[in-house]
Amino acid sequence: MERIDTDVLVIGAGSAGLSVAAGAVQMGARVVLLEAGKMGGDCLNYGCVPSKALIASAKTAYAMSHASRYGIANVVPQVDYAAAQDHVAGVIAQIAPVDSQERFEGLGVRVIREFGRFVSDTEVEAGDHRIRARRVVIATGSSPLVPPIRGLDAVPYLTNETLWDVREIPAHLLIIGGGPIGLEMAQAHRRLGAIVTVIEGERALGKDDPELAEIVLEQVRGEGVEIVEGAKAEEVRGTAGSLEVEVEDGRVFKGSHLLVAVGRKANIQDLDLEKAGIETSKSGIKVDAHLRTTNRKVYAIGDVAGGLQFTHVAGYHAGVVIRSILFGLPSSATTRHIPWVTYTQPELAQVGMTEAQAKDAHGDKVEVVRFPYTHNDRAIAERKTNGLVKVMVVKGRPVGASIAGEQAGELINLWALVIANKMKMSQVANMVAPYPTIGELNKRAAGAYFSPRLFESDVVKKVVGFVQKWLP
Incomplete structure (x- = not known):
């Protein structure tokens, strides 16, 4: 040895x-x-990289079938699921040399x-x-994580480690788990042509702000994904191509494939x-x-x-x-500035405290600033106005930000920087964002924090009036 x-x-x-x-x-x-x-571990081979690659294929298919709003005829995409999986494998192979x-x-x-x-x-x-x-x-x-569901060990099922080996699009994909992985794969497979049912024991996207999660869930449901909440899976039975999931209230959901996505x-x-x-x-x-x-x-x-x-x-x-x-330096880890993103379309992003967490921690000291995508010109130009930026502020400093909408995962970066460095809303407001960009939403959210202080203040109006009276 x-x-x-x-x-x-x-x-x-x-x-x-x-x-x-x-x-x-x-x-x-x-x-x-x-x-x-x-x-490269899970991220490269089974997680982040392959899932985002498949989502890219699904976005392309969806764009083709929803092009008419841009003056281009809709077409029915001819999806080759095996080729999409080859695309996934190609992306992994391109990144693999780095690891x-x-x-x-x-x-x-x-x-x-x-x-x-x-x-x-x-x-x-x-x-x-x-x-x-x-x-x-x-x-x-x-x-x-494979939960102790009766019968699960006797039927074929998929996880994020085995999903990438499937070569034919599932006819009807059952997904146990309505978290980020479950919802991302639900929307992607629906866009690629599968019937999809998501079975969630509690609330779908339950770790995120409920108001913003609902924006995402409404879109995913609108695309034809059945999302069943408050339905704890109790038994699984069947054979390959013909599976059943029975939930605690006796309802039975039937499908051809089963993806287990309840956590890790x-x-x-x-x-x-x-x-x-x-x-x-x-x-x-x-x-x-x-x-x-x-x-x-x-x-x-x-x-x-x-x-x-x-x-x-x-x-x-x-x-x-x-x-x-x-x-040999003292070095500690904290989670207060850690962002996360669910890569559905629209995306769902969070950093710091949600509204509920901020109010629990800071009570009436919290101000919740909201700015909708409907007031962003770039979002309007691209017909992607379904979204909201929400920032939780205590004494002028953001303690959390929640975003649902186009490029939410990119927008959250700024708030992660702000919270990590304990910056103020005034510093975000001082930023000049190029027009027209989705990124302007962050600056406009900061502006929404100051608007009532400037435009609805009698003191400000009196000061302006006094200055105007005496200016030469």
Whole structure:
């Protein structure tokens, strides 16, 4: 067995692990990276990248069949689902070299394609290698959560890991789970020609602002997706091509394919964490504000840390631990400035507190600023006026922003910057946005915050009157 001593050992080559490995090795640390599966992890191979690629195909099909509002005849798109899946595979292949073993070995990382497990509080074994590291970073990510639904283990079903292997469009796709993954895939498959039914035990898009979520749900329903809320799946039965989902009130939904999209679980099995004195929680590995586990030499980042499960959070976590591991600097993680986006059309984006959360935390100190897409000239020109920007403000500083509408995922970037740096609404109002852009919505939202203060204030009017009276 080969014994290896290193500065940093990274377990997992997904977004979080690759970010740590690349950053650490380029700043002079010795780095060993373990990965038994595919380089790039879930995001590249099964999650963010393939889903957005399929959504792009679906958007194109939808645009073709809804072109008349622009003076162009509608056409019925001839969808080749296998070709769309080839497009997905092509996108993955184009991005894959950035995450490849060859690239990271070129940077100087020792890449070992084996699964790692702890054998002590300071050592990890991977295949024929035993590795001792000054610091260990666990970045093993997450996998689709398969709920304990009666009969599910006896029928064929899809997850985000297996969906990309399907070569024929499902005739009727049943989706258990009305969160972001479920709704994104529901709309995409409906646009590509499938009948789609979404079965959600509580409220669809339940983690987002209900008012803005409804804008998205109304559009998705309008395109023909059946969304059933308050319907907890209790039993699944049938065979390939003929499946049934029975919910707790006795209703039965029939379809040809079943996609399970109820969430994710942290990949902590088989790590033998107890041998390293590492405690776990219900959602993953127990970490402190510095992302350190109960073993002070071991960190856990990304999905496995049990918090927000997004690729950009994984990258953010990597930066936090790099500062701590390489420079010995105090570095903590927070979620108050972390945005997220559901890539339906219209998109749904959030950063910071929702309206309900802000009011719970700050009471009547919260001002809710609203600006609709209907007042944006670019949105009007492109016939994409179905949307709303909502900003929660406390003492002149935004504490949250919720956006539903065209390019919401791009618009939320500004509010993430503002909240991360504790900026004021006045600084957003001072920005000059090019005309006509969707981005003007953010500036107009800031303007809506100041409008009543300027245009409805008797004091302002008196001051202006006084100045006008005495100006030469």
